[in-house]
Amino acid sequence: MTTYILRRILQTLMVIVILSYVCFSLMTLMPGDPIELMISANPKITQEDVVRLRAFYGLDQPTYVRYFNWVSEIAKGDLGYSRTYRIPVTEMMGPSLKATFVLSMGSLLFAIMVGIPLGIYCALKPNSKMDYLVNIFNFGGISIPSFFLGIVLIIIFSVGLGWLPAGGYQTTGMHYNNIFEELLDKAKYLILPILSLSVQSIGRFSRFSRSAMVEAMRNDFIRTARAKGMSEQVVIWKHGFRNALIPLITIVAISFSSVFSGALITESLFAYPGVGRLIYTSIIGNDFNVAMISFIISIAMVLLMNLVADLLYGAADPRISYK
C-alpha cells in the first residue's frame, strides 16, 4: 500500500512537471503580452518603453529559458510577482484561494447533501410521482446554464425582493464584533452563488446516485439479504449503498478536485473575488506567474483526488487491493 502511494506521488510529480511545461509553452504561443495591454491603456507609452519593458520582464527570451528561470525561482520558494496586480503571487493568491474554497466547498457539500439523498430516495421508489418530479428538477438543473440561473436569482432575490445582496463576498467596510456576526454576514453573500453553482451538481449527483443505487438494489445479494430477514435499513445502507459507492466516489472525487479551480462565470456574475476570475485575468493578461501557479494547483488537485478516489475504492470494496 505504501509503495503504491509513493509510486503514485512520484508519477504525480512527473505529470505536474510535464504539464507545467506544456501550459507554459501554450501561454507563450498566445498572441500579445502584458506590454501590449500597457500600450492600449496609455497613449504616451513610447516604443523605447516597449522594447525596454519586454527585455526587463524577459519576454524577449525563448520559452525554455523563461520556463527554466521560472522553475529556478519556484525551487527557491519564490512564486514570483504578478505582472497584472503588481504584488507577489503568494500575497495575492491566498485570499482568492480561500474565497474560492469556501464557495466551491459550500456548493459541493450542499449538492452532495441534497443530490445523493434525493437520488437514493428515487432509486428506492422508482417510477413514483416523487421520482418523476426529482427527474424533472434534475434535467432542469443540468440544462440551465449557471449564468442564466445566476441572473434570474439576482433579479428575484436582490432586485425584486431585496432579500439578498446582488454581489460581493461581505458587506464592504463592515466591522464585525464577533465571529458569528462575520459568519452571518458572509453567509448572506454566499447563498445566491452557492444556489447557482449547486443546482447543476445536485442534478448530476442525484442522477448518478439514483442509477448506481437502482443497479445495486437489483443484485442477487440484496434479495438474499432480505431473505435472511435483515432489516430494510441494513439492506439499503450496508448492502445496497456500499455497492453503489464506487461510481459515486469517482464523481464526488472529481468534483472535489475543482474546489481550488474556481467558477469563473459564477464568480464574475456575483462579483465574488475567487480564483476563477484571477485565473481568467492572468491568462488574458499573460500574467505567467499567477496563471502557472493556478494551473499547477488545478493539476495537482485532479491528480491528488484521483489518488484519493483509488484509495477509497479499496475501502468501499474489499475485493480491490493495491500491490
Added chain:
Amino acid sequence: MKNLTGLLVVAMLVAACTKKDAGQTADVQAQGEAKLTNNELKIGISQEFENFNPLIASMLATTYMQRMVNRTLVVIDADGKWVPQLAKSIPSIENGTAKVIKVGGKEKLQATWELLDNAVWGDGTPVVCDDFALAVKIASSPNVGVGEKEVYTQVEKIELVDKNPKKCLFTYDKAKWDFYMMGTFYPLPKALEEAVFKKHGTQKEGYEKNSLYSKDPTNVGLFNGPYLISEIQLGDHVTFVPNPKFYGEQAKIKKIIVKLIPNTGTLEANLRSGTIDLISTLGLALDQALAFEKKIKSEGLGYQVLFQPSTVYEHIDLNLDNAFLKDVRVRKALNFAINKEDLTNALFEGKQQPAIHSITPRDPWFTADPAKVTIYKYNKREAERLLDEAGWKPGADGIRVKDGKRLSFTVMTTAGNKTRELVQVYLQNQWKQVGIEVNAKNEPARVFFGETTKKRAFDSMALFAWVSSPENTPKSTFSSKNIPTAKNGWSGQNYMGWSNAAVDKTLEALDTEMKNEKRIEMVHEVLKAYTDEVPVLPLYYRSDVAVIPNQLKGYRLTGHQFPETNVVELWNLE
C-alpha cells in the same frame, strides 16, 4: 421537498407581485435616495485594479482611483485646460519661470516648479522637491519596471532654488514645448520609500516587491490627495476615507468604496439593489447606458445617465499595401459612402459624435474648418463618381469589378464587441450601395491587437479605437518611422503603412516648437494631409458614460485620461 418547492413558488410570486408601476417605483426610489448621505458612497467599476504604486501602476481602474489619493504637479481639468495641483502655478517661457538653455551645444529646458506650502503627505510630512527627485531616481533604475518611463527620465536634474525645499528647478533633457504636461509625474514620499529603494533597488523587481505600496498599502504617508486608503482587497474593493491633512478643500463624503463588479450585465442589478450607488465611467457600455436611461425615464428611477464626449477615436485603419487601397480615389470613395450622422443616430441615439479626423473635439488642436481639413460629408454620388473614375465598373451582381477582380475588402475587428459588430454590418450595407463588397472577419482582442494589427496582418481594414489625450502629438501613429516591420521588431502604431515625408518632418519639428499658434498651425498641416490622403476612415468619437444618483453634486465627467476623481473632494450627496 414540498416545502422547498413551495418556497420557490412563493418567492417567484412575491417577486412578480413586487413589480411596481412607474409612480410606485419613483416613491420607493425617492425613499432610497433619502438614505444616501455623505456617510458613504459605493462606486461600481467593471475593470480590475492593481497595486497603487504610481510609478508602476498602469491599469485604467487604478488611474481612476489614484487621483483620489495622489495628486500631481498639474492636471487637465474637466474643461480640458491644464491647471496646477501640487504646484502653485504652471511655469512658462512667457512669464520667465521656464527658459531654454544650451549645455554642450544641446538645447535643454529649465523650469521652476513651486509647490504648495500646505501640500503634505497623509502623515504630515511636507511634499518637497526631494520627493520628485526620488521618483526620477527610482524610475531611472534599470531594475524597476516603470511603464511610462520618459515622463520621469525627461527630467535630468531637480535642484532647490534658494535652498527652499518647496521650490524646485527642473532641468529637462530636451527643450520640448510640452515640458509642463506632467499629469502623470507623481512624487514618491522620500521619508518612506527611499529606504526601500536603497535596500532592494539593486535586485531586479526588488523595489516593486518591497515597496510600501505593496507591503503596507494603507500607510497614510504614501498619499497626498483628498482621500486615504483605509482598506484594499485586490479583485474586490478599495475603501477610501478623507485625508484630514489634504492641502485643498476637505472631502465631504466620509467613506467611498470602489467595488469591482466584473460582469457589466449585473452592474445595473447591483445599482438597483443598493449594492452600489453609482456606476463609474469604467462600467457600462454605451448600449447598456442607453437602455438604462430609458428605464430611468419609464420607471422614474432616481438616477441620471451622464454622457461625455471623450478623446477616444473609433476608426478604420486602411492597409495601404492592399492593391485596391493604394488608389486614393478608392479610399475617398469609401469615406464618402459612410453616412456617419445616420450611423451615430441609428446606433448611439446621437450620444457619440461623428469623427472627421483623429483629433477629438475635446482637444484644443481640434478643427472642423473646411479650409484647414478636408471634410467628407456623406455623398453617394461622389463615391460612385470616384470609383467610376478609378475604373471600377458595376458588375452583374452590383459589386464593382476591374480587370476581372471584384472590389472586395475584409473589415476586421475585435470579436464579441457588440457595438463594433453592429457598426460593421451598418458599413457593409452602406458600401454595398456604391458597389463595394466588404466581408467581416473578427478575432479575439488579444489576437487582433497582439498579432493582426501589430504585424499589419489585416488584409485591408482594421476597425478599432485609439485612446488619446489633449495635445498629444500623433507621431506614434502617423510617422513613417513608426510603421511596424519585422526589421524594427514590429514596433510603432502606424498600422496603415502611411508614409508622407512632409508629415514626418512637421511631426519632428512639432516637438520643439515653443509657440502655441505655430504648433496649432503645424498640427493642422498634418491633419490636412491626413484627411486628403485618407489612410484612415474616421468613424466616431466615443463618449464616456456614468450613472449617478440625482442628488450627487459636484460630479463632472472629463472625457480624457484624467478622470472625474480629480475633483472627488467636491462631490456632495447632501
